[in-house]
Amino acid sequence: MNYLFNEIIDRKDGLGLKWNHLEQAFGSEEILPMWVADMDYANPQPIIDSLKKVLDGRILGYTAPPESLYNAIIHWQKERHQMELSKDSILFSPGVVPSIALIIQALTNEQDAILIHDPVYTPFSNMITLNKRRLVRSPLLIENNQFKMNFKDIEKKIIEEKVKLFILCNPQNPGGRVWSKKELTTLAELCKKHGVLIISDEIHGDLIFSPHQFTSLVTLDPSYQDFVLTLSAATKTFNIAGVKLSMIYIQNPKLYEQVSYYQECIEHSGLNTFGYVATETAFSKCEPWLKELMINLSDNLETITTCFDTELPNVSYMKPEGTYLFWFDCSSLRLTDEELMEHFVRVGKIALNSGAAYGPGGSQYLRLNFAAPKELVEEGLKRIKLAFEN
Known part of the structure; x- marks a missing residue:
């Protein structure tokens, strides 16, 4: 076609x-x-057609996410990324960056240290500093013209700065690295050892060049569900950034409750009709x-x-x-x-x-x-x- x-x-x-x-x-x-x-x-075209159908209804009233949307997300993540989700582990958000801000506010306190790689997607540092948390950077190494994580530096920073949260970009933006299972496991085990939460931004996870294979961090070990929060969306994959919808996957019920409660406090969950429709269509038909x-x-x-x-x-x-x-x-x-x-x-x-x-x-x-x-x-x-x- x-x-x-x-x-x-x-x-x-x-x-x-x-x-x-x-x-x-x-x-x-x-x-x-x-x-x-x-x-x-x-x-x-299926997304365009589905949005036209909404407009043909001639009333743009309040909406809520339908069961069919949850089912489409759950099926997509299971079939493509071996991630086991339930409806009760999915929160909706206007975007990955708002999700990062939400989680920072819900799960950390002012002046807590948050660690990121350097270089990495600019809004990571912006959300940390704007929310009055301490920004800590771990420089990436370059080997054979590819980024590599410096695990010695990461652990040193975690200990010295008393890091509470690590924000991971996988695949990496701007370098395009798709982190290997070994690299992801090493990072997760360091964070597990020192009680550090991880936000894993996986918005580019469906845009992978052969023979490379993307791995969602939380799928590597059942214990990682206790401290990993995964961010995803259809927006990058299907070029629909303007519909403003993303997902937060939280499989730890306690963390889910904390983030969900904070989301309610700031009225963060009333989202875009077109986002619901476009996302479901993307995952089910595109x-x-x-x-x-x-x-x-x-x-x-x-x-x-x-x-x-x-x-x-x-x-x-x-x-x-x-x-x-x-x-x-x-x-x-x-x-x-x-x-x-x-x-x-x-x-x-x-x-x-x-x-x-x-x-x-x-x-x-x-x-x-x-x-x-x-x-x-x-x-x-x-x-x-x-x-x-x-």
Whole structure:
């Protein structure tokens, strides 16, 4: 089936952040946006049809999550990730970042230490500091152009800082690592040993390149259910970020009660009708679309790595094992992080994410979003090459 992944859709003059806030973010509208992590692909047709059906009802009143939505989520997680869920272990949230904030508020106190990797998805650190918790970073190692966890440093930080919570990104954003079972087990055992809770952000868990295999942390040992809270959504996988719905899976009844109670206190659980409908449709009807998507993303990734290997052989990069994000080193340009961004905007006419935003360990890197029609990816590569050559 042809899902038109090479159709170029005009996203300008709409509400989308990626294409319509370039002046505010980069100081120019005449650039190619390959930054914000949503896709430049049309949504799966079953999702569009299901949302149209809601509108055809002509009344947008209050709603609640139906049993069929719970069933779709439970089936998806069991079949794809071997996660055993029940309705009573699922909470809904507007998004992964709001979920992180909610859990921080519900399960930690002000000035408690929370540990994250460096570099890692920017909102992790933002939610920690905005909620007046102490931010602790463990720098990732780089071996064979891939991130590796520094377990000695992690345990040292846990002990010295009296860490209460670890926030994990799996698959890793921005580097695209899909953590192995051995790595995940080692991390979980350290946290178990020292009484540290884990938030496992697994929103990219369905976007995995062969032969790599994603493992949900909580599935590795039944005891991990006692201290691991898993965050997931259909939004990244099926390009529906705008419907604002994600899930928190908590299999420890006590932790579930604590988070659920705090959610009620701040009226955090009244969610979007379209989010319920789109998520259920995604998990129940759109797996064929996902298979086609991964073929397209794999092809784009091959195009990118071939370009870097042949046209920019002195530029190192991390080939992602998952996600649709490409992380590459720009230190050869000998520019500051601020000058680097300005250079790619001014010379390359392209909008990318600054690596420095992901923590000190991201300095001198840029992040490219390659979930776009091949024509746009090829144009983006021309602009990146131009920036390196000038």
